[in-house]
Amino acid sequence: MKNIGVIGAGTMGSGIAQVAATSGCQVKLFDTNKEALSKSKEALEKVLLRLIDKGRITPEEKTRIQANITYVNTLKDLSDSQLTIEAIVEDLSVKKTVFAELETFVSQDCIIASNTSSLSIASIASSLKDPSRCIGIHFFNPAPLMKLVEVIPAIQTSNSVLEETVKTIADWGKTVAVAKDTPGFIVNRVARPFYGEALRIYEEGIADFATIDWSMKTIGDFRMGPFELMDFIGNDINYAVTESVFSAFYYDPRYKPAFTQKRFAEAGFLGRKSGKGYYDYSENATKPSPIEDHNLGREIVDRIVIMLINEAADALFLNIASAEDIDNAMVKGVNYPKGLLELADEIGIDRCVFKMDELYDEYHEDRYRCSPLLRKMNTENHTFY
Ligand code: NAI
Numbered sequence: 001m002k003n004i005g006v007i008g009a010g011t012m013g014s015g016i017a018q019v020a021a022t023s024g025c026q027v028k029l030f031d032t033n034k035e036a037l038s039k040s041k042e043a044l045e046k047v048l049l050r051l052i053d054k055g056r057i058t059p060e061e062k063t064r065i066q067a068n069i070t071y072v073n074t075l076k077d078l079s080d081s082q083l084t085i086e087a088i089v090e091d092l093s094v095k096k097t098v099f100a101e102l103e104t105f106v107s108q109d110c111i112i113a114s115n116t117s118s119l120s121i122a123s124i125a126s127s128l129k130d131p132s133r134c135i136g137i138h139f140f141n142p143a144p145l146m147k148l149v150e151v152i153p154a155i156q157t158s159n160s161v162l163e164e165t166v167k168t169i170a171d172w173g174k175t176v177a178v179a180k181d182t183p184g185f186i187v188n189r190v191a192r193p194f195y196g197e198a199l200r201i202y203e204e205g206i207a208d209f210a211t212i213d214w215s216m217k218t219i220g221d222f223r224m225g226p227f228e229l230m231d232f233i234g235n236d237i238n239y240a241v242t243e244s245v246f247s248a249f250y251y252d253p254r255y256k257p258a259f260t261q262k263r264f265a266e267a268g269f270l271g272r273k274s275g276k277g278y279y280d281y282s283e284n285a286t287k288p289s290p291i292e293d294h295n296l297g298r299e300i301v302d303r304i305v306i307m308l309i310n311e312a313a314d315a316l317f318l319n320i321a322s323a324e325d326i327d328n329a330m331v332k333g334v335n336y337p338k339g340l341l342e343l344a345d346e347i348g349i350d351r352c353v354f355k356m357d358e359l360y361d362e363y364h365e366d367r368y369r370c371s372p373l374l375r376k377m378n379t380e381n382h383t384f385y
Contacts, residue, residue, distance in 0.1 A: 001025065003082050004017075004020045004027045005028050005030065005081035005084035006020070006028070006029045007031075007075070007086040008088035009029050009033075009037050010040075011141060012115050012143060014029070014040040014043060015144050016087060017069050018065070018143070019172050020172060021069045023171060024068070027070070028069075028072050028078050030074070030075060037073065045066075048065060075101055078102065078105060079105040082109070083113065083165075083168060085113045086102075086114045086115060090119065092119050095114060096126075099124060099127045100128065103128050111134075111164060111165060112128060114136055115139055117138065117188060120154070121153070124136075124154075132157060133157075133161055135162065136185070137152075137165060138151075140334075146332075146333065147174060148174065148177060148187070150178075150185045152178075154181050155181065162178070177321055177326070177328055177333075179329075184248075186315065186321050186325065186330075188241055188245060189311065190329070191308075191330070191334055192254070195258075195261070197303060198304055199226075203259070207296060207300055208288070208291075209279070210227075210279075210287070210288040211290040211296070211297070212226060212227060212300055213225020213227050215290075215297035216300070222336065223335045224335075227279070228279070230271060230278065231278055231279055232271060234270045235277055239264075242261070243257050252366075264278070302355065307368075309340050309347075311371075312340035316341065317371055344384060345385055349378045349383065352378075353375055
């Protein structure tokens, strides 16, 4: 596919345009806001200069990538697109209006995709006369750096549209994970306990932020601790995602947001971007020291990891994606040290079931219910791989 239209020249749209242009596609990047277009162009100039400095691209490649992107200010300019990817505000009615208008300009076989993180693809597709051409293509931020892209067919999407989309995104050098059109898709669903269980451990007074982060990094081998990561993402954003997943799952207690994070967001302690979150980012701030107790650390890691494994197993149980795609998604999308289902095999399914039942016995909360798949696999002596 050569001609790509990108709608919305913000953080994600600009990154997606860069990815497609780098792969040799002709990209038209559209935004209603002219300033957004000029900012996007300036940002790309800076990014590409940095890539030259690092020796990743040559000055000729920079010129070629830039020449592959045309900045346009009418939707009609996207009329020769073979694939359009929308990355505008996360608002269903705005997206539906744009999709319906776009369909009047593009050819019959143009694929119309959305980069939404939280809206259902089926609902977006329903705005089109031909919903079978609609699909979710969910990039991660920053799009040029993050390897993973979730591809989400809606129940209306045709098989040929799914196949063509997967091929195109793989040609752009990305790892594709195909996910069912359910809240959070793969990553934003399976990753919830990384934050939620860490917050719960803190709320129970078992350990402080620094100790939980130290445990997950030093003992669990995760690249960032949950609190560092929430500060990096922004507590407002991370809280909003959790709340949206929680309500989309009809208030399943497994996804219940934590008051701690709500209060941090309300107080404006958003993390790095506001200078203060779980940690203080001001110039002379001293970083709090963790309690480097290996027994406590192991307990913390075991509890968070078992909840992640349980979530991954349940996603497989409900056919959200294949085991390979679930594992790939967490490794390539959020840099987990290992696939969660692979880890479950290593730990032993019997041990996973035992740990979940132990948590359930302690709390009697539905949040700690063991996935029926783990239990069945244990009874039948199966492993994931
Ligand atoms: P952003 O706020 O940086 O950019 C949105 C852009 O869309 C703005 O430049 C705005 O002028 C433009 N826009 C708004 N309405 C428009 C319209 N009707 N027609 C054309 N342009 C319009 O937003 P961001 O962060 O890039 O997010 C865009 C989409 O990507 C959202 O659906 C979001 O959920 C999704 N997403 C965001 C991620 C992130 O980490 N920021 C990650 C993955 C998905």
